[in-house]
Amino acid sequence: MSTSVIAILGLMGLLLAGGVWVGLALLGTGVGGLLIFRSMPVEKLLGQITFNSVTVPELVALPLFILMAEILFRTDLSASLFRGLSPWTSSLPGKLLHVNVLGCTLFAAVSGSSAATTATVGRMTLSELNERGYDRDTAMGSLAGAGTLGFLIPPSVIMIIYGVLAEVSIIKLFIAGVVPGLLLAVTYMVYLGAKASLRKDITPNAEEQFPKGARLRGIVQLGPVLFLIVLILGSMYGGYASPTEAAAVGVFGAILVSIVQRTFTWPNIKAAMMGAVRTCSMVGLIIAAAVFLSVAMGFLGIPRAIAEAIAGWGLSPISLILVLICFYVVLGAVLEGLSMIVMTLPITLPLITAAGFDPIWFGVFVVLVVEMAQITPPVGFNLFVIQGMTGEPLGRITKAALPFFFIMLGFALLLAFVPQLALFLPSQITLRG
Amino acid sequence: MGALLALIDRVSFIAAVIAAICLALMALSILSEVVSVTLFNETLVFTWEVSAFLMAAAFFLGLPWTLNSGGHVRVQILPEALPQRARPALDLAATVIALAVTIFLTVALAQLAWGSLVDGSRTFTATATPLVIPQAVVAFGSFLLGLQLFARIVRLLSGKAPDTAKSPSENA
Numbered sequence: 001m002s003t004s005v006i007a008i009l010g011l012m013g014l015l016l017a018g019g020v021w022v023g024l025a026l027l028g029t030g031v032g033g034l035l036i037f038r039s040m041p042v043e044k045l046l047g048q049i050t051f052n053s054v055t056v057p058e059l060v061a062l063p064l065f066i067l068m069a070e071i072l073f074r075t076d077l078s079a080s081l082f083r084g085l086s087p088w089t090s091s092l093p094g095k096l097l098h099v100n101v102l103g104c105t106l107f108a109a110v111s112g113s114s115a116a117t118t119a120t121v122g123r124m125t126l127s128e129l130n131e132r133g134y135d136r137d138t139a140m141g142s143l144a145g146a147g148t149l150g151f152l153i154p155p156s157v158i159m160i161i162y163g164v165l166a167e168v169s170i171i172k173l174f175i176a177g178v179v180p181g182l183l184l185a186v187t188y189m190v191y192l193g194a195k196a197s198l199r200k201d202i203t204p205n206a207e208e209q210f211p212k213g214a215r216l217r218g219i220v221q222l223g224p225v226l227f228l229i230v231l232i233l234g235s236m237y238g239g240y241a242s243p244t245e246a247a248a249v250g251v252f253g254a255i256l257v258s259i260v261q262r263t264f265t266w267p268n269i270k271a272a273m274m275g276a277v278r279t280c281s282m283v284g285l286i287i288a289a290a291v292f293l294s295v296a297m298g299f300l301g302i303p304r305a306i307a308e309a310i311a312g313w314g315l316s317p318i319s320l321i322l323v324l325i326c327f328y329v330v331l332g333a334v335l336e337g338l339s340m341i342v343m344t345l346p347i348t349l350p351l352i353t354a355a356g357f358d359p360i361w362f363g364v365f366v367v368l369v370v371e372m373a374q375i376t377p378p379v380g381f382n383l384f385v386i387q388g389m390t391g392e393p394l395g396r397i398t399k400a401a402l403p404f405f406f407i408m409l410g411f412a413l414l415l416a417f418v419p420q421l422a423l424f425l426p427s428q429i430t431l432r433g
Numbered sequence: 434m435g436a437l438l439a440l441i442d443r444v445s446f447i448a449a450v451i452a453a454i455c456l457a458l459m460a461l462s463i464l465s466e467v468v469s470v471t472l473f474n475e476t477l478v479f480t481w482e483v484s485a486f487l488m489a490a491a492f493f494l495g496l497p498w499t500l501n502s503g504g505h506v507r508v509q510i511l512p513e514a515l516p517q518r519a520r521p522a523l524d525l526a527a528t529v530i531a532l533a534v535t536i537f538l539t540v541a542l543a544q545l546a547w548g549s550l551v552d553g554s555r556t557f558t559a560t561a562t563p564l565v566i567p568q569a570v571v572a573f574g575s576f577l578l579g580l581q582l583f584a585r586i587v588r589l590l591s592g593k594a595p596d597t598a599k600s601p602s603e604n605a
Binding site: 015016017018019020021022023024025027028031042043044046047048050051054055056057059060063064067240241244245247248249251252273274276277278279280281282284285286288334335336339378379 | 453459486492499504505512524534541543600
C-alpha cells in the first residue's frame with residue numbers, strides 16, 4: 001500500500017486513540033491528509049462540504065426522531081409498556097423476561113435509537129424484574145440485546161445517516177429492516193424461553209396471578225405506544241409521509257402522549273430540548289466530518305488503493321462479508337457504532353457494491369454490526385446505559401449480554417447467506433421518498 | 434481569567450438554548466407543512482429550506498455546550514490505560530489538537546460565508562434566502578466551539594476540572 005494510505009489511517013488511529021473527539025479527529029485526518037499530500041485550497045473544500053452536509057433536507061428526520069425519543073423518555077411510556085406486556089408473557093417459559101424483548105420491539109417501532117430504547121424500556125423493567133426475583137444477569141443481558149433493536153426496527157437514526165451517506169432511499173432501508181428486526185426479536189425470545197426451561201433458577205417459582213381481564217387492560221396500557229406506531233409507521237408505509245414528515249408527526253404524537261400522561265411539565269420540556277440539542281450536535285459534527293473525510297479520502301485515492309489490495313486477495317463475495325464481519329466486530333469493540341460506520345463507509349461501500357451486493361442490503365447489514373458494537377466493551381453504548389441504570393460493573397453486564405452478541409453474529413451470517421430476508425419486502429413496495 | 438472562562442461557559446449555554454429553539458422551530462416548520470399538505474393540499478414553499486438551515490444552526494450552535502457537558506463522543510481507551518497522573522497531559526494534547534482543527538474549520542466556514550456575502554449568493558428556491566445568513570450562523574457556532582476548547586485548555590493547565598456544564602438528565 002502507498003505511503004498516503006498508511007499515513008492517513010495512522011493519523012486517524014492516532015487522533016482517535018489519543019482521545020480527540022470523534023468528529024474533530026475525522027476532520028483533522030481529512031484536513032491533515034489533504035494538506036500533506038495534495039496542493040489544493042483545502043479550506044474552500046472544507047467550508048463548502050461542511051455546510052452542505054448539515055443542510056441535506058433528508059437529514060432533518062434525524063433531529064426530529066432524537067427530539068421525539070427525548071420527549072418519550074420523560075413520559076410514563078416505560079411503565080405502561082411493562083404493565084401492558086406482563087400479563088401477556090406470564091404463560092410463556094421465561095415469563096416476564098420476555099417483557100424486555102417485546103417492550104424493546106414495540107418501542108423500537110417508534111424510536112430511532114438503541115440507547116433511547118434501552119433506557120426507556122429498562123427504566124421500568126430492570127427494577128420490576130429484580131423485585132420479582134428474576135435472574136438479574138438474564139434481565140440485564142436481554143435488555144442490552146433487545147435494546148439494540150432500536151436501530152434495526154424502523155424508524156432508525158443509523159439508517160437515516162446511512163441513507164444520506166450512501167445516497168439510497170431511507171424509506172426503503174426502513175422497510176428492509178422490518179423482517180430482520182422481527183426475526184431477531186423472535187430469536188431472542190426463543191433463546192430466553194429455552195434458557196428458562198433448562199435453568200429453573202432464573203425465573204421465580206411463585207406463579208404471578210393476573211386477575212381476569214388483565215390482558216385486555218394490558219392492551220389499553222399499550223394504547224399510547226400502539227397509537228404512536230400507527231401514527232409514524234402508518235403514515236410512512238401508507239405512502240402519505242416522507243420519513244421527515246413522519247418524524248414531525250411523531251414529535252407531535254409524543255407531545256400528545258406526554259400531555260395525556262401528565263408529564264408535559266416545564267422541567268421535562270427543558271430537559272428534553274437540551275438533551276436533544278446535545279445528541280444532535282454530537283451526531284451533526286460527526287456526520288459533517290465523515291462526509292468531508294470521505295471526499296478527502298477520494299481525492300487521495302484511498303478507497304481505490306484498499307479495494308485493489310483486497311481484490312488481490314481474490315475473495316469470493318461471501319468471504320468478503322466474513323472478513324468484514326470480523327473487521328467490524330474488532331472495530332466495534334473500541335469504537336461507538338455510528339462513528340465506526342461513518343468512517344468506514346467510504347471504503348467499504350464501494351467494495352461491497354463492486355462485489356455485487358445491494359446497497360440497501362448492506363444498510364441492514366451495517367445496522368446489525370452497529371448493534372453488535374453497542375454491546376461489545378470497552379465502548380458499547382447500551383452497556384453504558386445499563387451501567388448507568390444499575391450501577392453494576394461493566395464486566396458483569398458485558399458477560400450477561402454475550403449470548404445476545406452471539407445471536408446477532410449468527411444472524412449477520414444468516415443475512416449474508418440469505419439477503420432476501422432484508423430485500424424481499426422493499427422489492428414488493430413502491431413508495432415516495 | 435476566571436471571569437473570562439465563566440463568560441465563555443455562559444455564552445455556550447445561551448447558544449445551546451438558541452439551538453434548542455431552532456430545533457423546536459424546525460419541528461413546527463415541518464408540522465405546518467404536513468398540515469398544509471393534508472388539509473389544503475398546498476405545499477409551503479419555505480419549509481424544506483428553512484428547516485434544513487435551522488437544523489444546521491442547531492447542530493453548530495449546540496457544539497460548545499455539548500463539549501462542556503461531555504456530550505461529544507471520544508475514545509477513552511488510551512487515557513484509561515495510562516496512570517492517573519499522565520491523563521491530564523494527554524487530555525491537554527487532545528484538546529490542543531481539537532482546537533487547531535476547530536480554528537481551521539472556523540476559518541473555512543467564515544470564508545465561505547464571506548464569499549457568499551460578497552457574491553450576494555442566494556438559494557435557488559422561491560424564497561431566495563441569502564446564503565450568508567445560515568453560513569454565518571454555522572461559522573459562529575464553530576467559533577464558539579473554539580472558545581470553549583480554549584477555556585478547556587486553560588482549566589486543564591490550571592489543574593481544574595475541564596468540563597463544567599451539567600449534562601441534562603441522563604441519555605435518552
